[in-house]
Amino acid sequence: MSKALLRYTRLSPTKARLIAREIQGMNAELALATLEFTTNKAAKAIYKVLASAIANGNYDAQSVIVKSCRVDAGPVLRRMTPKARGRGAPIRKPTSHITVEVAQEENVVKKSNKSKDK
Numbered sequence: 001m002s003k004a005l006l007r008y009t010r011l012s013p014t015k016a017r018l019i020a021r022e023i024q025g026m027n028a029e030l031a032l033a034t035l036e037f038t039t040n041k042a043a044k045a046i047y048k049v050l051a052s053a054i055a056n057g058n059y060d061a062q063s064v065i066v067k068s069c070r071v072d073a074g075p076v077l078r079r080m081t082p083k084a085r086g087r088g089a090p091i092r093k094p095t096s097h098i099t100v101e102v103a104q105e106e107n108v109v110k111k112s113n114k115s116k117d118k
Helices: 013-023 028-036 041-056 105-117
Strands: 002-009 064-082 088-104
Touching (some): 002 064, 013 064, 013 088, 028 064, 041 064, 088 105
Antiparallel strands (some): 002 088
């Protein structure tokens, strides 16, 4: 099992989680193809993290599945925009931490079979 982490990326965690949920449990090669053709800012970032996790373990994308893909909230950058009568309104610029874990298919299948036997 290997993992990769991207921290403090300027993405909304809520929007990035929609993409992360799609690829959990997928074959890594299929997940990379899906992310490549998804028109979303989060998909591009998750694609790079997934490719990094595969490379970190010296795996081939065909023999690996995405064990978990998690998007956690990072710090929020707070800015102000001017409004009428000299007032200001807040602007929230959220950040995210993306974690992707991959494992070889044989390892995951054995663990799931053991849980079924019990």
